[in-house]
Amino acid sequence: MTKVAEIFETMEWGPAPEDASKVRAWLAEHKDGFKLFIDGAWVAPTGKGMAGKASFDALNPATDEPLAKVATGSPKDIDKAVAAAKAALPAWSATSGHQRARVLYAIARLVQKQSRFLAVLESLDNGKPIRETRDIDVPLVARHFYHHAGWAQIIDREFPGYKPVGVVGQIIPWNFPLLMLAWKIAPALACGNTVVLKPADHTSLTALYFAELCQEAGVPPGVINIVTGGAETGEALVDHPDVAKIAFTGSTAVGRRIRQRTAGSGKALTMELGGKSPFIVLEDADLDGAVEGLVDAIWFNQGEVCCAGSRLLVEEGVADKLVGKIKARLSKFRLGDPLDKTIDMGSLAAPIQKTRVGALVEQARGEGAQVWQADVAIPANGSFYPPTLLTGVGTGNIAWREEIFGPVLSVMTFRSVKEAAQLANHTRYGLASAIWSENINRALELAAELKAGVVWVNTANQFDAAVPFGGYKESGFGREGGRAGLYEYLKPEKAWLDKGEVRLAAPARHGGEGPVPMSGIDRTAKNYIGGKQTRPDGGNSLEVLDHHGRFAGRVGDGNRKDIRDAVEAAVGAESWGKSAAHLRAQILFYIAENLDYRAGEFRDRLVSLTGATAKAADREVAASIERLFAYAAWTDKFESPVLNPPGRQLAISVHEPLGIIGVTCPDAPPLLGFISQIAPIIAMGSRCVVVPSQRYPLLATDFYQVLETSDLPGGVVNIVTGEADALTKTLAEHDSLDGLWHHGSAESSRMVEAASTGNLKRTWVNNGKARDWFDKATGEGPEFLRAATQVKSIWVPYGD
Secondary structure, three states: OOOOHHHHHHHOOOOOOOOHHHHHHHHHHOOOOEEEEOOOOEEEEOOOHHHHHHHEEEEEEEOOEEEEEOOOHHHHHHHHHHHHHHHHHHHHHHHHHHHHHHHHHHHHHHHOOHHHHHHHHHHHHHHHOHHHHHHHHHHHHHHHHHHHHHHOOOOHHHOOOEEEOOOEEEEEEOOHHHHHHHHHHHHHHHOEEEEEOOOOOOOOOHHHHHHHHHHHHHOOOOOOEEEEOOOHHHHHHHHHOOOEEEEEEEHHHHHHHHHHHHHOOOOOOEEOOOOOOOEEEOOOOOHHHHHHHHHHHHHHHHOOOOOHHHHHHHEEEHHHHHHHHHHHHHHHOOOOOOOOOOOOEEOOOHHHHHHHHHHHHHHHHHHOOEEEEEEOOOOOOOOOOOEEEEEEOOOOOHHHHHOOOEEEEEEEEOOOHHHHHHHOOOOOOOEEEEEEEOOHHHHHHHHHHHHOOOEEOOOOOOOOOOOOOOHHHHHEEEOOOOHHHHHHHEEEOOOOEEOOOOOOOOOOOOOOOOOOOOOOOOEEOOOOEEOOOEEOOOOOOOEEEOOOOOEEEEEEEOOOOHHHHHHHHHHOOOOOHHHOHHHHHHHHHHHHHHHHOOHHHHHHHHHHHOOOOOHHHHHHHHHHHHHHHHHHHOOOOOOOEEEEOOOOOEEEEEEEOOOOEEEOOOOHHHHHHHHHHHHHHHHHHOOOEOOOOOOOHHHHHHHHHHHHOOOOOOOOOEEEOOHHHHHHHHHHHHOOEEEEEEEOOOHHHHHHHHHHOOOOEEEEEEEOEEEEOHHHHHOOOOHHHHHEEEEEEEEEEEOO
């Protein structure tokens, strides 16, 4: 036995194992295998799933030891679970917020009472160190249920006019099994939804134990259902027609497939996907603090973190010094038994993951990277991989471009803050980032330039139930946490009409098909791109008929090249998003003023084209002017709240412009439907490429003359006329668009969602339903402002 004196001589760490006897006893009680948790009871699977087997082994990745047999849910089991959730939905959604709060509070208390048990079980099943499950994961699980118990209590007062989305299918990953469960289930239940959750096949055990806690907490049968299994199980959940929403956390590749499978289904969708997060160190940073921040950013959880700071960008003058400090720190790293409280890093979650990480590192080496790995002891068994540093990488290297999802850090230098932002944003991902600097002005200046959903200043991997989390670009869409996260589990009580036309057919041409004699000088309306009237690229035009079928004029027949030119113009107007809200409000007021000056002209155009009465046309013009005033008012009042997560830190939940948004407009009402969509986009600092009403495009081409006299910078609003569905498909496929709002048929809505998967742009489609644009509750307001923005959470700690 080692003597104390000998320990002081060597200062070697001694083992500090966590007791796992209670967890192993629980596993022994289930030696015959786990069942599925459906409708408040344990149910045997009805068929065979993965590889034709009714169950699969849950393994301890640190030892390759089998822990338990887990049931494979089949599509029939998903049917049962969804049916149970659907049956439980009416009663649960009608339950008072207070009663739902009591259930969530009971879950939170049980998580705390069983915190050590859950921490040990998570470490055994996932391979992460007990220090992390004990001190980070499980406390955050309890925090999420406490926080959302509070939201349940006040949900009716804080979200008037909203209701639950319905049955929610939730698919979670293997890197934070229990925490991701809490992120998904807590807000769903607080809002009155019911849930069918599919855990990752590698790490299902804490979800199964959580089901037992749900029984003890008094969760009504059918409100929470947990179905284990593999990809086939998840696909059945995604495809199920009675599921109203899918919430997914996982890889970008799988996220694309889910977007494709749900296209046209009417399902709401939120996805938190992959990342390639930059960790930026300015030369004035506390370098020792930055090194410890890096440990938390990339070697926390073995680097198996979607927001891991896997790309180190360091200012050139301190690069060598910082890399030396990193190597010295990693040389002291301890890898070993995840239940040993003295280790720094545990095992990767599965052998297949270890193989994948190793292959990507070797590919990076082949592409020119210099590979340095800490010379530390690594257990012979299990899926352990050493902390790895890659230098000499370029922006084309696989390690810089693709998510490795392991303990691998790539290093690159920069010379200016501008260059740092450019390198940081040079990725298809946009989940998170970290900035280290002692100059808070420089740090916040850089934070504003980063295209990421989360920015940590002088810290890393901070999470809280009150602070929204989610990505930009191909890191997904939607937010989890806080008020923004609750909107993902609610829908307006009235948004779409049960009846109403979105697309109107042109009447039969009056007087046959012969040519129309010209009267006066020809005036064919052009496209409006970059603040200028431009002829369509194809050189063709389309005839516009009035309500009698008589010739009313011609507009350009836009094509793919016109859409491309319009998007390029919008890209060039990026500075609009950085303009002051007050300026944007002034311009919206000015647009309204100029429209009001020409109100009679627009009234007459509406009457002649649509056949509306003069009174009805006056009403539409007046509503359009009022809508511009409304969004001028909202411009500087859609606030970015300052949040107070636990600890000595603040989090600013910034509403940033979404970027470039494609818009396809309804045919009725042609002017108000057009203005109701471009106005919130202008207000929030985004830019748009608009396909106006195909039936009545002359209202939009008349309106660009109003824009030309209203000081709106070129490229903020771009208008391309033509065949709506063809142009919409081009918009959906364009990878420089950040969002697409579509009003058309159910089939064209399906096409938009399916075609948007190239860059996973945010889509907002009507699924063939009409909207009452005259109703202020459905035709304007925060729903449109949220669609025109994205939330960036900036964490700022304070104090020494």
